[in-house]
Amino acid sequence: MPNADVVVVGAGVSGLTAALAAAEAGARVQVLAKGHTGTHWGSGGFDVAGLPGAATPRAGLRALAGRPGHPYAHLQGDVDPALEWIRTILTAEGLTYEGGLDSPLQAAPTSIGGTRPVAILPTAQAAGARPWTAGERLLVCGITGFKDFWPDAIAAGLSHPGVWGGGSRPDRVDAVTVELPGLAARHNLSAVELARRFDDAGWRAAAIDKIAAAVGGGGAGAGPGRVALPAVLGLNDHAAVFDELRRRLPLQPFELPLVPPSVPGMRLYFALRAALIRMGGRVRIGESIASVARDGKRVTAVATEAAARTSTVRAGALVLATGGIAGGGIVADNAGHLHETVLDLPIEAPEVADWLSRDAFDPDGHPLEAAGIRADAELRPVDRSGRPVFENVRVVGSMLAGQRSLHERCRDGVAIASGRRAGRALVAAKGPAAAPSAPAGSAKR
Amino acid sequence: MTIAELVRDAALAALEPVGYSADECLKCNVCNTVCPVARVTDLFPGPKYVGPQAARFRVGRTLPIGAPGTPKILSPDLTVDWCSGCGCCTAACPAGVKVAEMNSQSRARMKAGKLPKLRDWGLGQTDLTGRLGVLFSPLANWALHNRPVRRVMELAVGIHHEAPFPRFSKRTFQSAWKRRQKRLGVTTIPGPEEAVVYFHGCSVNYYEPDVAAAAIAVLERNGYQVIVPPQVCCGLPLISNGIYGEARQNAHKNLEILAGYARKGYKIVGTSTSCTHTIKAEYREMLDIRDDDATVVADATWDICEFLLDLHDRGKLDSSFGRLDEDLPYHAPCQLRSHGIGMPALDLFALVPGLRARDMDHDCCGIAGTYGMKKEKYPIAMAVGAPLFEKVRASGATEAACDSETCRWQIQAASGVRTRHPVEILQSAYLAGDAAGDAVEGGAIAAGDGSSAA
Numbered sequence: 073m074p075n076a077d078v079v080v081v082g083a084g085v086s087g088l089t090a091a092l093a094a095a096e097a098g099a100r101v102q103v104l105a106k107g108h109t110g111t112h113w114g115s116g117g118f119d120v121a122g123l124p125g126a127a128t129p130r131a132g133l134r135a136l137a138g139r140p141g142h143p144y145a146h147l148q149g150d151v152d153p154a155l156e157w158i159r160t161i162l163t164a165e166g167l168t169y170e171g172g173l174d175s176p177l178q179a180a181p182t183s184i185g186g187t188r189p190v191a192i193l194p195t196a197q198a199a200g201a202r203p204w205t206a207g208e209r210l211l212v213c214g215i216t217g218f219k220d221f222w223p224d225a226i227a228a229g230l231s232h233p234g235v236w237g238g239g240s241r242p243d244r245v246d247a248v249t250v251e252l253p254g255l256a257a258r259h260n261l262s263a264v265e266l267a268r269r270f271d272d273a274g275w276r277a278a279a280i281d282k283i284a285a286a287v288g289g290g291g292a293g294a295g296p297g298r299v300a301l302p303a304v305l306g307l308n309d310h311a312a313v314f315d316e317l318r319r320r321l322p323l324q325p326f327e328l329p330l331v332p333p334s335v336p337g338m339r340l341y342f343a344l345r346a347a348l349i350r351m352g353g354r355v356r357i358g359e360s361i362a363s364v365a366r367d368g369k370r371v372t373a374v375a376t377e378a379a380a381r382t383s384t385v386r387a388g389a390l391v392l393a394t395g396g397i398a399g400g401g402i403v404a405d406n407a408g409h410l411h412e413t414v415l416d417l418p419i420e421a422p423e424v425a426d427w428l429s430r431d432a433f434d435p436d437g438h439p440l441e442a443a444g445i446r447a448d449a450e451l452r453p454v455d456r457s458g459r460p461v462f463e464n465v466r467v468v469g470s471m472l473a474g475q476r477s478l479h480e481r482c483r484d485g486v487a488i489a490s491g492r493r494a495g496r497a498l499v500a501a502k503g504p505a506a507a508p509s510a511p512a513g514s515a516k517r
Numbered sequence: 518m519t520i521a522e523l524v525r526d527a528a529l530a531a532l533e534p535v536g537y538s539a540d541e542c543l544k545c546n547v548c549n550t551v552c553p554v555a556r557v558t559d560l561f562p563g564p565k566y567v568g569p570q571a572a573r574f575r576v577g578r579t580l581p582i583g584a585p586g587t588p589k590i591l592s593p594d595l596t597v598d599w600c601s602g603c604g605c606c607t608a609a610c611p612a613g614v615k616v617a618e619m620n621s622q623s624r625a626r627m628k629a630g631k632l633p634k635l636r637d638w639g640l641g642q643t644d645l646t647g648r649l650g651v652l653f654s655p656l657a658n659w660a661l662h663n664r665p666v667r668r669v670m671e672l673a674v675g676i677h678h679e680a681p682f683p684r685f686s687k688r689t690f691q692s693a694w695k696r697r698q699k700r701l702g703v704t705t706i707p708g709p710e711e712a713v714v715y716f717h718g719c720s721v722n723y724y725e726p727d728v729a730a731a732a733i734a735v736l737e738r739n740g741y742q743v744i745v746p747p748q749v750c751c752g753l754p755l756i757s758n759g760i761y762g763e764a765r766q767n768a769h770k771n772l773e774i775l776a777g778y779a780r781k782g783y784k785i786v787g788t789s790t791s792c793t794h795t796i797k798a799e800y801r802e803m804l805d806i807r808d809d810d811a812t813v814v815a816d817a818t819w820d821i822c823e824f825l826l827d828l829h830d831r832g833k834l835d836s837s838f839g840r841l842d843e844d845l846p847y848h849a850p851c852q853l854r855s856h857g858i859g860m861p862a863l864d865l866f867a868l869v870p871g872l873r874a875r876d877m878d879h880d881c882c883g884i885a886g887t888y889g890m891k892k893e894k895y896p897i898a899m900a901v902g903a904p905l906f907e908k909v910r911a912s913g914a915t916e917a918a919c920d921s922e923t924c925r926w927q928i929q930a931a932s933g934v935r936t937r938h939p940v941e942i943l944q945s946a947y948l949a950g951d952a953a954g955d956a957v958e959g960g961a962i963a964a965g966d967g968s969s970a971a
Binding site: 379 | 545546547549550551555556559562563607608609610611612613794797798815816818854855856857858859860878
């Protein structure tokens with residue numbers, strides 16, 4: 073069986089971040105994941121602390137760190153360096169981000185015609201969140217045959233002053249739909265398919281001609297403005313696609329993230345994965361954990377389900393990055409008991425009767441959202457008395473108890489800060505020492 | 518719990534019936550993003566559409582396909598036939614939907630009760646074509662590598678004239694093996710501690726005796742005598758072409774022979790990663806064979822690299838590999854991914870001094886068994902594998918490695934780089950070690966050359 077200094081279960085933002093941090097520190101890392109969720113279902117941006125009412129993410133971060141039991145209580149000081157670190161890695165992979173903890177929270181338009189408070193976005197989404205100047209207009213540009221983006225509905229939504237939360241907003245919002253080359257007969261285009269077409273330089277040039285014509289003659293009059301396009305602007309060659317659009321369109325383009333599968337989320341996944349593989353890590357998708365071998369308070373091996381038997385990886389340490397309730401890391405049975413799916417760790421959660429608030433749209437969210445694994449400052453899972461259950465296990469991302477990330481908009485900040493801390497701590501605790509005379513996790517390069 | 522206990526507990530919890538897994542589908546479309554076929558052609562809308570989405574409208578799924586009484590209902594989406602069966606969708610699904618398996622069953626249901634196309638039937642008959650090809654090998658090899666003949670073949674039966682075909686052997690591996698055992702005077706069979714059963718598959722029997730030679734040499738070097746019982750095609754080419762009834766007959770023939778060995782404790786080792794996966798998983802999951810034989814045989818079956826890595830893990834692998842100073846591009850085939858065992862070949866290559874093996878990190882070479890041989894699917898298969906071929910070429914290596922035979926043929930034909938089974942590479946490394954041992958001085962100098970590849 074292969075050996076890994078660190079086995080990471082889960083390939084979302086927190087899992088890949090933990091894997092990168094460990095691999096960078098010299099560990100042999102294997103990522104085992106059941107499938108794609110965290111990245112492919114996300115927007116590709118980094119929510120750190122988009123608290124309504126907070127002027128900046130930093131103010132939100134401080135507020136959350138002050139809440140008893142919130143992951144930021146331990147992680148607050150890690151957030152800045154972790155974001156800077158991951159952005160450096162992503163930039164090297166060709167994926168750039170804009171914004172920071174001290175830039176004011178802005179209302180970024182969404183593809184259902186609302187807005188959300190954001191701070192750190194991929195460059196292609198960032199132009200949508202910058203303050204609007206007087207007289208600036210917004211044109212929402214759809215693509216004929218693409219059903220995940222309804223420009224008229226989006227424009228109608230964004231025309232309501234209320235959705236901008238009292239901040240700056242465009243002078244007017246219009247919609248236009250453009251037919252792209254070779255797609256006239258298509259009635260069910262997908263975002264990924266369109267993104268791959270944009271990767272093709274020849275097709276892209278012709279498509280941008282069409283978009284430029286439609287945007288230029290949009291009937292909305294001349295003047296400064298921006299154009300919102302669906303987030304399909306290239307998958308593998310996104311930077312070049314976006315650069316070309318910026319150069320050739322009369323309005324400043326930006327992307328609106330869409331329903332899953334998310335092209336910006338896939339770009340993030342590909343970039344994180346590429347960086348990890350470059351550092352010698354391995355990523356296995358399609359693996360379900362069958363069981364975990366342990367020796368006292370240490371995990372020693374992880375077995376995944378395989379054809380006719382299980383397949384085992386000897387593990388020096390384990391990172392649990394299984395994504396909480398939404399990611400499948402925590403499941404409920406019919407009796408209202410919650411279970412952690414890999415190690416059967418104790419879960420901190422309200423009683424079933426108190427899972428939900430009376431008000432479906434309670435601004436504080438539902439108590440169940442805060443369910444998760446309680447961890448100490450080193451991110452080791454602890455029992456009710458606060459003692460670590462395992463010495464060489466770290467819990468990261470949405471598995472951590474005490475956050476209501478839907479409402480606190482802290483998912484990515486928690487994921488990246490905890491992932492980096494976990495990956496580094498595991499290597500520091502053990503050193504990148506090899507397990508005894510067994511094959512390396514990957515061919516040495 | 519110890520690791521040994523953990524492995525012993527391996528018995529897969531009852532395999533989830535494929536059709537019911539459609540209920541787990543959230544319609545998130547992740548499967549559509551990883552489909553190599555949908556990536557290159559508009560003819561296939563993607564695994565979600567023809568899989569879990571259409572599955573709701575297909576009836577009679579509780580009856581084994583082809584069983585009397587199976588309702589003959591048209592598939593709600595005939596484009597399922599464009600699915601290559603690579604399994605990328607099943608691997609990527611976060612909800613555990615067996616998308617590719619569902620598509621294979623839907624194809625079989627669509628074809629049930631109809632005579633298969635001559636071409637599809639023929640591609641499934643690997644034993645028949647193999648026997649005929651070996652019998653008339655000079656003629657068959659001339660014909661299969663003669664352009665006008667291949668053009669006629671394409672017109673007549675729909676096998677693409679450029680599709681990669683290996684050369685037929687002069688005799689089957691089975692008959693060559695019997696001769697060898699007779700020559701060596703082998704009459705007794707040692708117990709399961711000292712012998713393994715070899716499932717060679719059709720590729721070795723009719724086309725690639727070198728793979729068998731390497732596998733046998735490596736197994737014997739590690740203290741295992743090799744038993745080669747009579748066997749037939751595992752049935753995968755039939756399954757892939759939707760001909761489940763005949764596939765089931767093949768499965769029963771193999772199970773009848775192999776179960777006896779498995780019950781005595783012999784391990785069954787195969788060099789074709791697709792055959793071993795078929796025996797491990799598809800007899801039960803796809804063909805719905807649920808008897809004891811299917812289970813004991815599945816539990817006893819190992820892909821050869823999986824087997825060798827297990828030996829190494831228990832400290833029993835002879836690691837006297839000599840130096841192979843070369844770059845080795847490696848492609849992990851789709852069927853290997855379905856095994857769920859990682860990439861054991863890469864772990865083994867890491868034991869060979871000087872060998873710079875590198876995963877080409879590409880999802881599918883395109884051929885998918887017999888898929889890419891078909892006239893209408895050949896261009897799709899070539900487009901699917903194009904980035905892989907380019908990476909292999911760009912590596913500048915003189916040879917590449919891959920565990921699955923049709924993938925090897927595809928990569929070799931499309932990239933021009935000779936592509937071998939990992940066990941052949943390992944045998945070369947053993948021979949290099951032997952040669953270095955014979956010429957101690959030369960070996961010492963070579964070993965002193967520090968690797969700068971890290």
